[in-house]
Ligand SMILES: NC(=O)C1=CN([C@@H]2O[C@H](COP(=O)(O)OP(=O)(O)OC[C@H]3O[C@@H](n4cnc5c(N)ncnc54)[C@H](OP(=O)(O)O)[C@@H]3O)[C@@H](O)[C@H]2O)C=CC1
């Protein structure tokens with residue numbers, strides 16, 4: 001980041017008070033009577049009700065609209081394993097996004113765990129306090145076992161955002177980008193740089209959406225993941241290709257799609273030049289993408305380009321997913337976030353990009369025009385319609401697929417975050 005922007009980012013986090021989130025009160029606390037209701041003796045009444053029937057926690061506490069954002073700091077954005085405390089600005093940031101885009105309260109928890117099992121046990125022991133758990137920035141392959149174990153042990157939704165949030169948004173953006181390029185997902189040659197949490201989940205979901213594993217090459221730090229390679233874990237093995245390709249140079253030749261979920265600056269202009277017509281490049285590593293959009297565009301004026309960042313067009317970032325997916329899941333008290341709900345979110349996002357863009361979005365992005373096309377393949381996070389479209393689709397899918405413990409919300413559609421508690 002340039003020095004001025006770097007200082008601006010540090011000042012933003014430091015001033016006027018440190019951090020980006022605080023806690024607000026929802027009840028009066030002025031008089032002795034208020035205190036007698038809020039604390040002793042009044043607080044004993046909801047305690048007794050919850051002890052009698054656990055579901056009452058949703059009625060008498062903030063549980064139903066409260067998500068824990070939990071990390072061990074092992075894969076902080078694309079910055080790597082910098083430890084739990086260093087992940088705190090990102091986890092606070094996820095809390096900001098939960099609140100401002102979906103009206104969901106959250107608490108960030110950074111766990112210093114000596115092993116995946118210790119992490120699992122820590123999270124499982126505090127799980128009942130929340131309406132849902134958003135796991136964040138936990139590296140592969142540990143993240144897969146951690147998420148599965150917690151889903152098995154918890155009765156609330158547990159969702160590894162870097163896997164599924166990213167996959168949902170990537171799939172929605174990809175379906176639109178391929179439509180614009182006039183290509184079929186079944187036919188396209190895909191190169192996926194990275195074989196971690198986000199990459200594995202993105203490729204799994206793209207395959208569910210029609211992509212062929214035979215057309216897909218995945219790479220990690222050692223190059224192409226192929227069937228003759230030793231020592232690849234079971235998740236990478238899912239995408240091992242029987243191929244002579246060994247390097248990105250080999251794989252990128254004639255590729256229709258490059259998806260980067262790996263590290264900064266790994267794709268060169270020369271490699272972009274070797275891609276097929278109307279190449280689709282999602283350079284999603286944060287904060288510094290696999291290739292700068294200007295470099296890609298100079299190499300190939302016909303590129304359809306996305307990054308994970310807010311300061312370029314086409315932000316393919318899980319921020320478009322997790323706030324609204326949890327909103328829908330919480331509002332029907334879903335026990336989990338299943339594949340049906342994820343696909344519903346993909347289609348809601350994909351379809352919304354094809355509608356006219358509201359003036360508020362144009363103003364926020366200081367643009368006079370935005371419409372479905374190469375520079376607008378996916379809605380922007382500030383688009384208030386996401387709250388209605390994605391949350392409604394996810395809630396309906398939860399009901400339809402039998403994981404909802406409450407009916408489709410009577411107070412939907414949500415027009416603003418002020419609507420989230422209903423009338
Ligand atoms: N835009 C978005 O919404 C999101 C973007 N991301 C980005 O995706 C990236 C990966 O995140 P995540 O999956 O959570 O992390 P993981 O640690 O789980 O995976 C990282 C993967 O990237 C690979 N990788 C790292 N450096 C290189 C390199 N120089 N060459 C080839 N492969 C490399 C690793 O290879 P190996 O297996 O050999 O170690 C590993 O497979 C991050 O940069 C992150 O910012 C993640 C989530 C959301």
Ligand SMILES: CC(=O)C(=O)O
Nearest residue numbers: 077078162286317318
């Ligand atoms: C966006 C995000 O979650 C990441 O880069 O890790």
Ligand SMILES: [Mg+2]
Nearest residue numbers: 077136137162
């Ligand atoms: Mg992340």
